[in-house]
Amino acid sequence: MLNPGEQWQTYRHHGEPLSLDYRLRFRCDSNYYGPFCNKFCRARDDFVGHFNCEPSGSKVCMEGWTGPECQEAVCRQGCHQVHGSCTAPGECK
Template sequence: RLAVGEDWSQDVHREDQSQLRFSYRVVCDEFYHGEECSDFCRPRNDAFGHFNCDAAGNRICLPGWKGDYCAE
């Protein structure tokens, strides 16, 4: 399994008379967070919630709002 993160990894693929050296990293798509990019958080300010998201994907209520989805 490839680890999600900002750190780059290096690898080499070898054949009989050639080799391919490459660097790679795995990053989550926009609004997805967590070790497997399975946590979704997209900032909202509408009837479904009033929040921003921190770097870990946690909802941070906008001022004056509370509750799980910051809709209270």
């Protein structure tokens, strides 16, 4: 089994008249991650979300954003939880 990665793996096939040495590596397409290259993650910084992608393909929220899709702004410290709100990180309305 050959897992995706940057490391080359060397294989050797021995036969009667000859031997064959070869190196292989399997790389996922851009924005695809995981052992089967089936986890999609593309960094965003727009209305869809504000996140980067870890080497595993997990989303990591940019500073000032939270939530599953990193769409919720983190309000300024001290912003009232009931009567305050924000649409951008660090503000309070």
